[in-house]
Amino acid sequence: MELTVSDLSVARGGIAVLEGVSFTIASGEALVLRGPNGIGxxxxxxxxxxxxxxxxxxxxxERDAMAYAGHADGIKSVLSVRENLQFWADVFETGSIDAALDAFDLRGLENRAAGGLSAGQKRRLGLARMVVTGRPVWVLDEPTVSLDVASVAMFADAVRAHLAGGGLALLATHIDLGLAEARVLDVEPFKAVPPPLDDFDGAFL
Ligand SMILES: Nc1ncnc2c1ncn2[C@@H]1O[C@H](COP(=O)(O)OP(=O)(O)OP(=O)(O)O)[C@@H](O)[C@H]1O
Known part of the structure; x- marks a missing residue:
């Protein structure tokens, strides 16, 4: 499997933010996106x-190959940790949640309502969902927010296990994950150039 992105231009609120981004990630590889706040x-x-x-x-x-974890954890606060993971296992029809509980050290919390978890514990639960999806491509946006040093290492181990199993990962993070094998792509050179003004007088009004 391979994720190939070709000459991609992306927009937020109708305004181009990055232009001409190309990269390929093969099975077993991780690519970390770097760049300042707000770059895209x-x-x-x-x-x-x-x-x-x-x-x-x-x-x-295809989108079906990917599992995405954004800034929101996507957890249901009234369900227990176990029920949250079981919910996703049912949605993705993957069955067992044991590997996910173990990967993110959630055994001791499995019967706790997710709403009662600390911020870092919630984040661990949100990331455990990636394991449960069984999808080969992990797309992760700032996955380590709220995680302590031990949990960042736990996350890096989970990514490594995913890559070893033939998966691949695309991440944006500002911190060093300790994933020495990951390639890094600085997206700043792809910053979109604003279109030229076609109304010279209007620009001064
Ligand atoms: N709803 C919106 N409408 C217009 N512009 C937006 C909207 N949401 C975000 N933006 C702008 O789009 C640009 C790209 O935002 P984006 O969240 O992709 O950046 P980022 O590189 O992930 O930033 P960070 O490192 O802070 O998470 C930013 O300049 C941001 O202010």
């Missing part, structure tokens, strides 16, 4: 994951 990393990830259309260019994989 979230917009690029959402476009690659099929949550919004590109302005132009192409993503050479």
């Amino acid at each position: 990393k979230t917009t690029l990830l959402r476009t690659v994951a099929g949550l919004q259309p590109p302005l132009s260019g192409a993503v050479g994989l």
Whole structure:
């Protein structure tokens, strides 16, 4: 499997933010997007994951191959940790949630209502959902927000296991995950150039 992004231009609120982005990620590989706040990393990830259309260019994989985790954890607060994961296992028809509970050290919390978890515990539950989806392509936006050092290492291990199983990952993060094998793509050079003004006088009004 391979995720190929070709000459992709993406927009937020109707305004182009990144233009001409191209990369390929093969099975077993991870690519980390880097760039300053507001450059368009979230917009690029959402476009690659099929949550919004590109302005132009192409993503050479079906949306069904991907699991996306954004800033929101997507957890149901009245359900327990176990019920949350079971819900996703049912949606994705993947069966067991044991591997996800173990990967993110959630065994001791499995009967706790998700609404009563700490921010970092909620984040671990949200990331455990990626394991449960069984999907080969993980698209992750700032996955380590709220995680302590041990949990970041736990997350890096989960990504490594995913890659070892033939999966691939595309991530945006500002911190060092300790994933030495991951490639890094700085998206700043792809910053969109504003269109030239076609109303010279109007620009001064
Ligand atoms: N609803 C919106 N309408 C218009 N512009 C928006 C909207 N939401 C975000 N933007 C702008 O789009 C640009 C790209 O935002 P995006 O969230 O993709 O950046 P980012 O690189 O992920 O930033 P960060 O590192 O802060 O998470 C930013 O300049 C942002 O202000």
